[in-house]
Amino acid sequence: xxxxxDLGGTNIRAGLVEDGRIIRKAKAACPAKGTAEExxxxxxxLISEVMCEGVESIGIGVPSVVxxxxxxxxxxxxxxxxxxxxxxxxxxxxxxxxxHINNDSNCFTxxxxxxxxxxxxxxxxxxxxxxxxxxGVIIGGRLYEGRNAGAGExxxxxxxxxxxxxxxxxxxxxxHKTTGxxxxxxxxxxxxxxxxxxxxxxxxxxxxxxxxxxxYDPEAIVFGGGIAAGHPHFEAAMRERILTFPYETGKDVKxxxxxxxDMGLYGASSxx
Numbered sequence: 001x002x003x004x005x006d007l008g009g010t011n012i013r014a015g016l017v018e019d020g021r022i023i024r025k026a027k028a029a030c031p032a033k034g035t036a037e038e039x040x041x042x043x044x045x046l047i048s049e050v051m052c053e054g055v056e057s058i059g060i061g062v063p064s065v066v067x068x069x070x071x072x073x074x075x076x077x078x079x080x081x082x083x084x085x086x087x088x089x090x091x092x093x094x095x096x097x098x099x100h101i102n103n104d105s106n107c108f109t110x111x112x113x114x115x116x117x118x119x120x121x122x123x124x125x126x127x128x129x130x131x132x133x134x135x136g137v138i139i140g141g142r143l144y145e146g147r148n149a150g151a152g153e154x155x156x157x158x159x160x161x162x163x164x165x166x167x168x169x170x171x172x173x174x175x176h177k178t179t180g181x182x183x184x185x186x187x188x189x190x191x192x193x194x195x196x197x198x199x200x201x202x203x204x205x206x207x208x209x210x211x212x213x214x215x216y217d218p219e220a221i222v223f224g225g226g227i228a229a230g231h232p233h234f235e236a237a238m239r240e241r242i243l244t245f246p247y248e249t250g251k252d253v254k255x256x257x258x259x260x261x262d263m264g265l266y267g268a269s270s271x272x
Contacts, residue, residue: 003050004269005060006104007043009078014046015265016055020115022262024050036081044094057098058091059271061107061264063134066149071101078131100271103149104128104264109136110143111267112222117256121220125152125212128225133165133208137216154211159204164211167204169227180227187233195233202234206241213242213249224258231257 001018009032016024026049031038047058063077071088091099102110109126112118118126122141128134133155137144144151155165165171173179176197178186186194212221223231231238235257242250260266 001052001055002269003047003055003058004107004265004267005043005047005058006107006264006268007060007062007076008104009063009076012042012046013265014043014050015262015269016050016052017266017269020266022265024052025262025265026050030079032079034081036085039079039082040085040087040090044091047091047095051095055097057100057269057271058095059100059102059107059268060087060091061102061104061268062087063104066101066103068100068102068145068149071099073101100268102143102145102268102271103134103136105134105152106136106143106145106149107267107271108134108224108258108264109138109222109267110270111263111265112224112258113138113141113143113267114270115266116260116263117222117258118220121218121254123216123218124220124222125216125218126222126224127154127208127212129169129205129223129227130225131170133169134225135212138218152216154208154215157211159207159211164204164208168201168208172201172204180230184230184233198230198233199237202237203241205234206238206244209238209242209253209255210245210250213245213247213253217249218253220254220256222256222258224261224263228257 006013013027015022026046065074076082088099118124124138126136135152137152
């Protein structure tokens with residue numbers, strides 16, 4: 001048995017994983033504007049809630065740069081007090097078992113690779129669409145994280161006048177004075193402007209996929225995150241743009257969408 005934790009600026013979740021299944025879960029609002037100690041106590045409290053005898057390790061996905069060897073997290077997104085936190089040492093002293101830390105997008109990708117839509121693919125990319133664009137890289141069946149757990153951050157690559165993140169996540173909807181949920185509701189009601197905006201979004205996402213194909217040439221790309229749930233509205237436009245990729249890869253790469261919101265927990269629990 002292992003525990004996985006998904007730390008976000010809005011919510012923190014913990015899950016007890018046994019034999020590839022989450023058998024116990026706990027969730028709490030993140031005191032993001034509080035002190036570093038208040039956030040830490042919330043994390044520890046959730047771990048305690050799902051803890052039981054026989055747990056071998058704890059894995060935590062954090063939206064930040066991570067020194068995975070020493071287990072130190074830096075400048076955590078949306079949690080201002082977490083500038084530099086030696087999370088591994090703190091939690092190992094508290095719980096007395098090994099603790100592993102990594103970037104949250106890497107944990108999502110690892111979860112999909114081992115338990116989700118990425119199973120069976122040796123080389124795959126996981127991409128999360130939400131407040132921003134996060135990504136993780138699986139090469140030869142293993143997570144490639146880079147020196148600071150930041151490998152594969154394709155959202156930060158230059159695109160048009162800004163970067164891919166500006167056109168493939170929340171900033172796109174903010175620029176159009178709407179949200180993904182609102183735009184989805186309007187599209188479902190037949191609003192032509194909303195449908196056009198989703199098609200535009202899908203075109204940008206298709207360009208992101210093409211950048212991933214040039215950089216990594218993976219067998220599969222798996223999308224997750226809140227915005228990815230709206231794929232019925234943008235998938236056709238995205239796939240049409242992918243077909244303009246100049247090599248055969250654009251035709252046979254598997255572009256998939258996550259069906260399980262707990263993949264970050266599964267991935268975190270798999271960290272070693």
